[in-house]
Amino acid sequence: MQSIRNIAIIAHVDHGKTTLVDKIIHASKIFRENQEFNDLLLDNNDLERERGITILAKNVSVRYKGIKINIIDTPGHADFGGEVERVLKMADGVILLVDAFEGPMPQTRFVLGKALNLGLKPIVVVNKVDKENCRPDEVHESVFDLMFNLGATEDQLDFVTMYGSSKQGWMGPDFRNPTDSILPLIDAIVEHIPEAPRPEGIPQMQVTSLDYSAYQGRIAIGRVFRGELKEGANMALTKADGSIKKVKIKELHVFEGLGKLKVESVSAGDICAVTGLDDFEIGDTLTDAENPEPLERIAVDEPTMSMLFTINNSPFFGKEGKFVTSRHIRDRLMKETEKNLALRVVETDSEDKFLVFGRGILHLSVLIETMRREGYELQVGQPQVIFKEIDGQKCEPVEILVVDVPEATSGKVIELVTQRKGELLIMEPKGDLQHLEFNIPSRGIIGLRNNVLTATAGEAIMTHRFKAYEPYKGPIPGRLSGSLISMETGTTTAYAIDKLQDRGFFFVDPGEEIYMGQVIGEHTRGNDLTVNVLKGKKLTNMRASGSDDNVKIAPKINFSLEESMEYIQGDEYLEVTPKSIRMRKIYLDENERNRMSKKETVA
Structure with missing residues (x-):
């Protein structure tokens, strides 16, 4: 039986994770000599490449000296926290990739903490040592301090460090002596990452992620923890409610290179994809039909x-x-x-x-x-x-919000969270940061991230997990200012915007096409105001010296998609098209808006 290593890669945005995987794949000769390939093989949708967040965990495998190495790409963003924990369950070790100049970053901390808690063995890769002003030695020390602060065991702290440049395609134990290939890193993986255990017995495979094919339907992906799965075998699927469903394996695939390879059986320690199972969920265990033995379930956060x-x-x-x-x-x-x-x-x-x-x-x-x-x-x-009624009482989702923040700005964070009905549960030093834990209604989290990042100069790490439904906590202050609404459809003029600047801040520039009922700015007061930003200056043949040519307009406020979603009020929609994002009132006509608001007041 061949030996298997399952390894997950953790890295912050732009530290070179995807490039490193590219080079490992090339080094193991997956591509034929004449075959063309693109860079960034794993981040295969534009959104992932732009935001630099791997959203969907992907699997590839390489073979080296007769050993199969399964490489699992992890999402680095805390909002996909459920995805991270499930993915790490499939691994026996992790590669922590850090930039030789920037060192470990806040988001790396979140995923690394999860990996260390699961007892995974780390290998540290200090990447981009060819950059100017890089400081590999200091970065190595800061990684050690970070692991120590996260409560790593002695065995985990005794990690191997590799230095190199993924872009130039080399890795080695000493950054002063560049090698000529990436193979020293692959040798370190084979030597230091524990071999995947291959226990015999009743088969067990836990579904940790899923894929979808138009031809085969839903495909279950997971690691075989014990025994052997065979094509065509009758199995049992253990569900969340304790029920057991009889299923049959139609096809088995293992990950080979960047694709999948159809096989007749998969033994313990390998990661595989199973087709033919209908109606399965993440966390279900595929096990023996006669003696079903489920594994401990993985929690998937429910929608809030x-x-x-x-x-x-x-x-x-x-x-x-x-x-x-x-x-x-x-x-x-x-x-x-x-x-x-x-x-x-x-x-x-x-x-x-x-x-x-x-x-x-x-x-x-x-x-x-x-x-x-x-x-x-x-x-x-x-x-x-999402509100629920429990025992006749109105309840709302409450989340546990964890914020790790430098001590100097922790007071601001506590103030922002408590304004939104958050209760401080724990405040303790965690290495070099203040670790804060709150109970906060999910409503309070909407719009909070931007405020917290502004108050802490971007240094706060926020993660939140659904806790439970608890009694309604009362109103939470929302947006204090009203909207500026366009009175007509047409093209905005600099003259009109200039004359209305004392009424608020604008989201449009002169010369933009707008329509009646579109939200084009934020009013300085709490009520909505309908304005005309289309009218031009009355033209005469007299020229007023000094006032005609000095229109000074503040630049418009640009919103990202998330900021717009958090900004709109209950009587507004966000219009999203391939090229534009516009805010608008649900009822575009002012008279209709007034009529509807009176109806709601009566109701």
């Missing part, structure tokens, strides 16, 4: 937030997108639920409106951003948390 998705019915609809009908949007959302675990879609009583339930703002925004890039036009409503 919902957003209304609807067709784009603004005056500018259909100008930029290819897919604009409710049928297009329904089909796309249903396709997403096949492989996006924490996402649920519920149809409403209206044909063109869908309620989409997700884990948080980032989770939902990645879906919206992916859809707009694919050519969809849609509108989304204000994010809402």
Whole structure:
């Protein structure tokens, strides 16, 4: 039986994780000499490449000296925390990749902490030692300090360190003596990462992630922890509620290079993909039909937030997108639920409106951003948390919010969180940072991340996990200022914007096309104000010296997709098209808005 190593790679954005995997793949001669390949093989969607966050964990494998190495790519972002823990369960060791100049970064800390708690053996790779001003020795010390602060064991602290440059394709134990290949790193993996155990007995495979194929349906991916799986075998699938379902393995695939290889059997220690299982969930165990033995379940966070998705019915609809009908949007959302675990879609009583339930703002925004890039036009409503009635009492989702922040700014963070009904549970030093833990309603987290990062100069690390439904905590202060709304459809003029600057801040520049009812700025007061930003200066043949040519307009405020989602009010929609993001009132006509608000007041 061949020896197997399962290794996960942890790194911060832009530290070279994907480039390193590329070089390992090339070194193991997966590509034929004449075959062409692209760089960044793993981050294969544009969104991942741009944001620098691996959203979906991927698997590749290489063979070296008769040993199979399964490489598992991990998402580095805390909002995909559920994904991280599941993925690390498949590994026996981790490569921690850090930049020789920047050193370990905040997000690395989150994933590394999870890996150390699971008892995984680390190998540290200090990358980019060819950069100017790099400081490999100091970075090595800071990695040691970080692991010590995260409570690593003595065995974990006795880690091997490799230095090199993924881009130039070399790694070695000493950065002063560059080698000519990446093979010393692969040798270190083989030598120091424990071999995957191969226990015999009743087969057990836990489903840790899933894939979807138009031909084969849903595909279960996971590691075989014990025994052997065989093609065509009758097995049992143990579910979350304790029930056991009889299933049959249709096909088995192992990961080979960048693709999959069909095999007849998979033994313990390897990672495989199984087709033919319908109706499975993450955490289910595939085991023997006669003597089922389930593994301990992995928790998948349940959705805590919902957003209304609807067709784009603004005056500018259909100008930029290819897919604009409710049928297009329904089909796309249903396709997403096949492989996006924490996402649920519920149809409403209206044909063109869908309620989409997700884990948080980032989770939902990645879906919206992916859809707009694919050519969809849609509108989304204000994010809402999901309330439940338990024993006759209104309850809301409460999350445990963990913030690690430098001591100097911890006071600001506590103030921001308590304003949003957060309760401080724990405050303790954690190495060089203050570790804060809060109970906070999910409503309070909307819009909080930006405020916290601003207050801490970007140094706070925020993670939140769903805790439970608890009694409603009362109103939370939202946005204090009203909206500036366009009175007419047309092109904005510098003259009109200049004259209205004392009324608020604008989200549009002169010369932009806008429509009636579009939210074009933030009012300085709490009420909404309808303004005309289209009118030009009355033209006469007299020239007023000194006042005509000195229009000074503050630059418009640019919102990212997430910021826009957090900014809109309950009576507003966010219009999302492949090229634009616009905020608008649900009712574009001012008279209709007034009529509807009176109806709501009466009701």
